[in-house]
Amino acid sequence: MPKFAANLSMMFTEWSFLDRFAAAADAGFAAVEFLFPYEYSADAIAAQLQRHGLTQALFNLPPGDWGKGERGMAALPSRLSELQAGVETALIYAEATGCRRLHLMAGIAPADDAKARAAYREAVAWTAGRVGEAGRTLVLEPINGRDMPGYFLNDFAYAEALITELALPNLRLQFDIYHRAIMHGDVTMALRRLMPMIGHIQIASVPSRHEPDAEEVNYPFLLAELDRLGYDGFVGCEYRPAGHTVDGLGWFKPHRGILA
Ligand SMILES: O=C(O)[C@H](O)C(=O)CO
Numbered sequence: 001m002p003k004f005a006a007n008l009s010m011m012f013t014e015w016s017f018l019d020r021f022a023a024a025a026d027a028g029f030a031a032v033e034f035l036f037p038y039e040y041s042a043d044a045i046a047a048q049l050q051r052h053g054l055t056q057a058l059f060n061l062p063p064g065d066w067g068k069g070e071r072g073m074a075a076l077p078s079r080l081s082e083l084q085a086g087v088e089t090a091l092i093y094a095e096a097t098g099c100r101r102l103h104l105m106a107g108i109a110p111a112d113d114a115k116a117r118a119a120y121r122e123a124v125a126w127t128a129g130r131v132g133e134a135g136r137t138l139v140l141e142p143i144n145g146r147d148m149p150g151y152f153l154n155d156f157a158y159a160e161a162l163i164t165e166l167a168l169p170n171l172r173l174q175f176d177i178y179h180r181a182i183m184h185g186d187v188t189m190a191l192r193r194l195m196p197m198i199g200h201i202q203i204a205s206v207p208s209r210h211e212p213d214a215e216e217v218n219y220p221f222l223l224a225e226l227d228r229l230g231y232d233g234f235v236g237c238e239y240r241p242a243g244h245t246v247d248g249l250g251w252f253k254p255h256r257g258i259l260a
């Protein structure tokens with residue numbers, strides 16, 4: 001069975017952020033992920049991981065000004081130097097936490113804009129090279145336009161083509177099943193075909209983005225499929241609990257304590 005990572009940006013929000021690590025460990029998770037650690041010191045995050053025996057599965061590179069609606073900078077031609085500075089910051093956190101996967105967000109830009117595409121390709125290639133020097137993997141995640149209107153990377157085929165074209169040893173796809181189901185469907189066949197390039201997987205119910213035990217996606221089947229496909233990465237639980245986080249963990253009980 002896959003190694004699940006509790007997403008501390010969406011789960012356990014009944015606790016303050018730094019207390020969510022204990023809550024996730026108490027609930028049986030051996031790994032965590034989150035959007036951004038940058039409000040806290042790298043040492044503070046590392047201390048929580050160590051204290052509760054947790055593995056850091058993934059976090060995002062700095063996205064620009066999230067509060068002003070920015071959702072990444074990679075496809076924004078004028079922001080490369082700010083993106084590069086952000087990578088250096090993220091690598092400090094990756095080193096402190098032992099995190100080996102970093103997600104580069106593309107930003108809000110027209111997906112068919114030639115300058116945005118050129119900027120994105122340059123930023124991805126540079127960032128993969130830089131995090132590769134630090135022994136890390138860079139992942140790219142197509143995100144659906146209902147959750148993130150105007151997001152540049154809104155198509156799995158484009159992400160697949162770029163990863164294939166660049167052919168970098170540490171550049172992988174972040175396959176969020178929630179987004180795949182909304183954007184394209186055909187989840188099982190896409191998992192089978194894209195498995196060689198998948199670096200991280202995330203799950204949530206569709207369409208409500210709640211616990212993965214209801215609505216239109218059959219996760220018991222898909223999680224067994226991941227085993228059949230030999231996927232040995234993490235499965236990020238990137239969902240908004242429908243009620244109290246702990247009350248909604250019935251789906252997780254068979255998987256509690258699976259070591260990261
Ligand atoms: O929203 C998502 O699915 C991504 O995983 C993310 O980290 C950006 O919000």
Ligand SMILES: [Mg+2]
Pocket residue numbers: 141176202238
């Ligand atoms: Mg996701």
